[in-house]
Amino acid sequence: MSLIALLLTLPLAGAAIILLVRAVRVRDLLAFLTVVILVALSIAQYTGGMTVRFALPHSLHTIFMAADILLLLFFLWRGMHEESRPVALLALLQLLLYLYVSGTDPQAHPFDIEVGYISRIMLLVINIVGGIIILYALEYIESEEMERMKKNGFIALLFFFLSVMNLIVTTDNLEIFFLAFELTTLLSYLLIRYRGDELARANAIRALWMNQIGGVAILAAMIISVKSYHTLSFDALLTFGSSWGVAAIAVLIIAAFVKGASLPFEKWLLGAMVAPTPVSAILHSATMVKIAPYIILKLAPAFTPFLSHTVTLFGSFVFMTASVMALGRDYFKEILGLSTVALLGLMMAMAAIDATESVQIVLVLIVFHAISKALLFLQAGILEKSFHFKYLSDFEYLYERSPMSVWMIVIGFASLTLPPFGAFWGKFFSLELLISMISQSPLYILVLVFITLGSVFLTLLYFKVLTRVLSHSTGKTEKVAIPALFRYSSYALFGLLTVGILLMSGWNGVGVFELLLPALLIFVIPLLLRWQLRSSERVGEYRCGEKDEAEIGAYYFALPEAQVRRAHYAAAALIALVLLGGML
């Protein structure tokens, strides 16, 4: 219990102190210590291995309620101030619904906090990966042109985010869940508009109203739950299984789709790119979007077959479509963003299958996707800060200037698709599970085809990026120094990926051999590169007699606008089907 309490409060305390400190080195030291303690706490919580349940003191509930109302009033104010009708209307709607819910009287709720196996893994991801990103952000934010207070505020917000995420994955009370959900919405809003320019404000407002749809969905689920069963407990809701219970679950699924930036809602996550890069890193890997597979994973045991099939179909459809959409993009962070949308689709698809294997598969995907994406976004930030590269078409002579960044990008992409990395095994066993489910419903053949095609498109996408980074000729080197914190945070994530390979051994019968073999093949390359083959003569490339140096581009495959719209309609139709499944 004390571990959980510390995990919830320590980031808050860290955030508060960092706001007050003026000296950069003291701030960095404090942040470093906080991160180290958080990592230690989450590991201790994981190895403790017990399910922890307890209720929070009553006084806290009053504070939570006040916080909820203030938050919604803040959204309402932002909506009016920024003249955004959807934000204002959704805030007003939520306020009314919330007042209605808080007026009802659920019977005493036993546990506010419940930490089971899934929550323990989520805590690991949030605190370790999130912590590393914060350390990286310490360096990153210093190179922005802002006042000292605003820089420290940025770091403080990131710590606050970790605290809120720790709360959202440990609570069993729908009311607290709603508060934490809204707080992540608030934080993403504040972080996206951090740079304060026109585009940042517009994108932040869009993120705000889209995420508020999720808030409305949770409130609807709360009303159903409290009206029909007099409870606000997540667990209790899952056990009822009657028609109203299913309806509440269907509504909660919508909240997951919104947070996971699934197809009709993907714009808010892509818009988040205008924020400083650590924000994208933390939104995409350790926090925010991971709420989506988490919710589905938590709800899946109570799914009806219809809901399970529809969500799986939806997830795999999003996986394939988002992968294709990414092929036409040039902005590096946008490519990474759409691949997050795609992989979240895969996670939700697998989470919706109520089988014992699927829980493990989804957790492995969550963990390794978080590490790989954090690594890639960190590199995106380094490219931006050290080389002023944002678009793929800018990437020139990268290998000559910073081979380390190139190899980190290569490893980052390889770790999402190739053996022996964790994400690969997640996909591998997803395929195996789906194949074994084909005899239960022919729908799984369609899902299987979507997922195989999606995987191939993603591979195509990742290795298309390599077109721009790998090419180099012999001789020219003009190395650029990368700041130490940037390097160490990348190494830390790289280390996690490597350790992760070892953790895979024994899972579903994966042998040491199957892990070591590809690992050896991939890791031997950087080592062998020291071997410069001096005995061979160096030559230039074959140019067919041309004298000019060739410019090399990457291929693009832009999905026509009409097709994208059609994909959005299809996704919306599937969501409607989920809701319909809840009503019937």
Place this chain on the structure above:
Amino acid sequence: MNTVWIILAPLIGGLLYGVERIVRARMQGRKGPPLLQPFYDMFKLLDKRPLLVNPAHVLLGIMHFITLWIAVGLIITGTNLLFVIFVHLLASIFLVASGFSVRSVYSHIGANRELLTMVAYEPLLILIAAGFYLKNGYFSIELIHEGEPLLGSLWMLFGALLLVIPIKLKKSPFDAAEAHQEIVGGVEVEYSGVYFEFLYMAKWLEYIFVYLLVILFAGNSVMMAIVLVSSVFLLVNLVDNATARVRIPHLIAITLGIGLTLSILNLIGVGYGL
């Protein structure tokens, strides 16, 4: 015994390539080169002065060869079919990465095309593995070889494999990735001498790889395996001689269009006992 086969695999691939050159020549009414011509070429390559563009390029090419050899070795030892397909994917990725690692137009176009052909064949290979799993309940190649021939129930997936073979062996109509007359061999262009040898041998290993996939359909029947391999061998060369190269978008459309339809129908059939 397996070890011997694994060590011999590139040599057998070389012989197969030699046979193929003769067969293809006879189909065109020529005499063709001697059977051991591929090996003579190898010795000639060894004599050449070693030239390279950059070490990473050479290294990735060598890794392509080694990984492909391992993929072939894994099929021979009889491990998990799906895993083998992904190790093979890793090998192809090494080749693509090597193509991208030099500032050469032809190499880049070749690597791009190589990557695009993956879109065409990778889903089909995975669905073929799915078919075996659905029929047997396991991916183990060893057990597939001990079981009954599955050509009868998986014939549509076998058809899908027939679409994949010309892509992997760079045969017409699906040889745009290499397209000698057009992009000077694509990925191969920047390799020379002893380093090219690895790419040359990797091609022989591709032969072994695809024909090992073909004999999976024959199960425990050696007779059927021989018939399948030789008829597929003749068919692929006949088609190679008789057709013109198609462009990459057509390649993808044709293989995925026909291949996916066949695979899905077959999976429905097997899954529901039709």
